[in-house]
Amino acid sequence: MPASAALAAPSASPSPRRGGPDRWPELVTAAAELFAEKGYEGTSLRDVAERMGMLKGSLYHYINAKSDLLVHVLREAHERGVKSLSAIAAGDGPAIERLEALVGAHARYVCTETVFTASFLEAHRHLAPARAQEFVAAERAYRLAVEGLIARGQAEGSLRADLDPKVAALCLLGFLNSLHDWVSPARRLSVRRICDHAIAIGIDGLRSR
Amino acid sequence: MPASAALAAPSASPSPRRGGPDRWPELVTAAAELFAEKGYEGTSLRDVAERMGMLKGSLYHYINAKSDLLVHVLREAHERGVKSLSAIAAGDGPAIERLEALVGAHARYVCTETVFTASFLEAHRHLAPARAQEFVAAERAYRLAVEGLIARGQAEGSLRADLDPKVAALCLLGFLNSLHDWVSPARRLSVRRICDHAIAIGIDGLRSR
DNA sequence: TTTCGGGCCAAACGCGCGTTTGGTCGAAAG
DNA sequence: CTTTCGACCAAACGCGCGTTTGGCCCGAAA
Numbered sequence: 001m002p003a004s005a006a007l008a009a010p011s012a013s014p015s016p017r018r019g020g021p022d023r024w025p026e027l028v029t030a031a032a033e034l035f036a037e038k039g040y041e042g043t044s045l046r047d048v049a050e051r052m053g054m055l056k057g058s059l060y061h062y063i064n065a066k067s068d069l070l071v072h073v074l075r076e077a078h079e080r081g082v083k084s085l086s087a088i089a090a091g092d093g094p095a096i097e098r099l100e101a102l103v104g105a106h107a108r109y110v111c112t113e114t115v116f117t118a119s120f121l122e123a124h125r126h127l128a129p130a131r132a133q134e135f136v137a138a139e140r141a142y143r144l145a146v147e148g149l150i151a152r153g154q155a156e157g158s159l160r161a162d163l164d165p166k167v168a169a170l171c172l173l174g175f176l177n178s179l180h181d182w183v184s185p186a187r188r189l190s191v192r193r194i195c196d197h198a199i200a201i202g203i204d205g206l207r208s209r
Numbered sequence: 210m211p212a213s214a215a216l217a218a219p220s221a222s223p224s225p226r227r228g229g230p231d232r233w234p235e236l237v238t239a240a241a242e243l244f245a246e247k248g249y250e251g252t253s254l255r256d257v258a259e260r261m262g263m264l265k266g267s268l269y270h271y272i273n274a275k276s277d278l279l280v281h282v283l284r285e286a287h288e289r290g291v292k293s294l295s296a297i298a299a300g301d302g303p304a305i306e307r308l309e310a311l312v313g314a315h316a317r318y319v320c321t322e323t324v325f326t327a328s329f330l331e332a333h334r335h336l337a338p339a340r341a342q343e344f345v346a347a348e349r350a351y352r353l354a355v356e357g358l359i360a361r362g363q364a365e366g367s368l369r370a371d372l373d374p375k376v377a378a379l380c381l382l383g384f385l386n387s388l389h390d391w392v393s394p395a396r397r398l399s400v401r402r403i404c405d406h407a408i409a410i411g412i413d414g415l416r417s418r
Numbered sequence: 419t420t421t422c423g424g425g426c427c428a429a430a431c432g433c434g435c436g437t438t439t440g441g442t443c444g445a446a447a448g
Numbered sequence: 449c450t451t452t453c454g455a456c457c458a459a460a461c462g463c464g465c466g467t468t469t470g471g472c473c474c475g476a477a478a
Contacts (some may be wrong), residue, residue, distance in 0.1 A: 023425095038334075039250075039331075039334060041248075041250045041251065042250065042334070044464075044465065044466085045465080045466065045467090046464085046465085046466095054425090054426065054427085055426075055427060055428075056465095056466080056467090057426085057427075057428080057429085057467080057468080057469090058425075058426050058427070060466095060467070060468080061424080061425060061426070062425095065466080065467085066465095066466065066467090121390075122248075125247075125248060125251070160409075162409075163406055163409060163410075164402070164406070167398065167402070167403065167406045168406060168410065170391050171384070171388070171406055171407065171410050172410070174384065174387030174388060174390055174391060175380070175383065175384035175387055175410070177387065178383030178384055178386065178387040179380070179383060181330075181383055182379050182383060189376065193373070193376070194376065197372055197373070197376045197377060197380055198380065200369075200371075200372060200414055200415075201372075201377065201380050201381070201384070201410075201411070201414035201415065202410070202414065203414070204413065204414040205409055205410035205411065205412070205413040205414035206409075206410065232455095253434075253435065253436085254435080254436065254437090255434085255435085263455090263456065263457085264456075264457060264458075265435095265436085265437090266437080266438080266439090266456085266457075266458080266459085267455075267456050267457070269436095269437070269438080270454080270455060270456070274436080274437085275435095275436065275437090
């Protein structure tokens with residue numbers, strides 16, 4: 001993946017030949033946290049550098065531009081979440097059971113990895129189309145998987161057939177992602193309980209009667 | 210409302226004594242459109258002025274600060290939508306019927322008034338807490354109304370009783386607002402059909418069996 | 419012991435932002 | 449006809465941003 005390698009950490013991650021600090025993972029985490037707190041545009045490189053205990057100019061030994069941080073945060077988010085979710089969607093067994101597992105896992109991810117989820121929503125706006133393409137494609141593939149799962153559930157008779165699979169998938173994923181807007185402040189609710197509600201509302205609305 | 214009057218247009222709206230242009234409504238609309246397109250921080254006053262056919266400094270005859278534009282856009286959004294929605298929630302009749310009407314109206318609003326809906330989501334981040342309070346309170350009141358409607362539906366036996374009304378209300382409203390993220394680009398779908406899906410997924414997941 | 423280079427500092431750069439100031443012009447008011 | 453005043457122009461302000469440059473320091477390599 002040449003395009004990806006060009007974006008990697010200039011020397012830390014690919015060649016940690018010496019036992020140096022290699023604070024690259026720390027950088028991505030710090031950026032993710034700040035992006036989640038204050039948004040991408042609301043976060044200055046001075047903020048990031050301050051959290052790392054260095055000056056903003058020093059960050060350019062790890063990145064070539066601020067947007068590199070966003071790209072790597074999104075990669076991390078994708079690595080942690082979307083991959084395992086896609087695996088569930090691509091599994092076998094009755095479609096409705098896979099869909100139920102998928103909704104639960106997706107809800108759990110959004111409620112748990114709140115920091116990395118946050119960047120996904122506003123990412124497309126702040127990334128040049130060429131750099132966003134990578135994530136748009138992944139998101140689209142995931143959506144198509146859910147769409148196929150819904151269509152299969154309809155064919156199996158477990159899901160109501162009067163809904164358009166595409167629209168239903170968009171509704172379902174939009175709903176699951178919207179959990180992020182209110183779960184983190186209201187931490188009194190257990191993640192388990194939120195997932196139960198998500199499955200109830202998300203799945204039972206699709207189920208045939 | 211003294212605090213509100215202090216934020217009103219300095220002289221155009223409250224005292225159009227002469228038959229001047231009075232481009233205040235045009236300004237709010239232009240700001241709303243740009244905020245929806247590029248976000249609040251992504252929109253510069255130069256952008257707004259350009260759409261009005263004037264220079265950015267001239268805007269200060271209508272506003273005292275950029276954030277005034279956001280406040281007035283949010284007021285307009287509230288005026289157009291939340292008021293009528295709250296009226297539906299406060300009506301009479303079976304709770305489930307009111308809830309169904311509410312979901313349909315909310316979905317229709319989000320799909321139709323896309324420009325004004327957009328600012329609501331990112332507003333709290335860019336507004337000082339004191340200025341956001343007005344909208345946070347309105348949003349909270351609306352949420353509580355939905356919450357009460359769900360609780361009443363449970364008491365009437367039309368809605369399943371194993372869900373927490375508060376969590377269910379948060380899920381439902383989050384879902385409805387999330388429609389905004391994808392309805393505008395995919396304009397091929399009729400608003401009517403999207404509302405049908407929203408009601409199906411949003412309501413039928415709550416309905417008792 | 420010298421060399422080398424990664425990791426960071428210190429200082430500056432240009433730019434666009436929100437905001438301010440003072441002035442111009444034309445139409446309504448007297 | 450003169451005055452008044454709102455609507456807008458023209459130009460500048462300070463600031464913080466992302467980014468660049470040059471150099472220092474110190475541990476590992478030779």
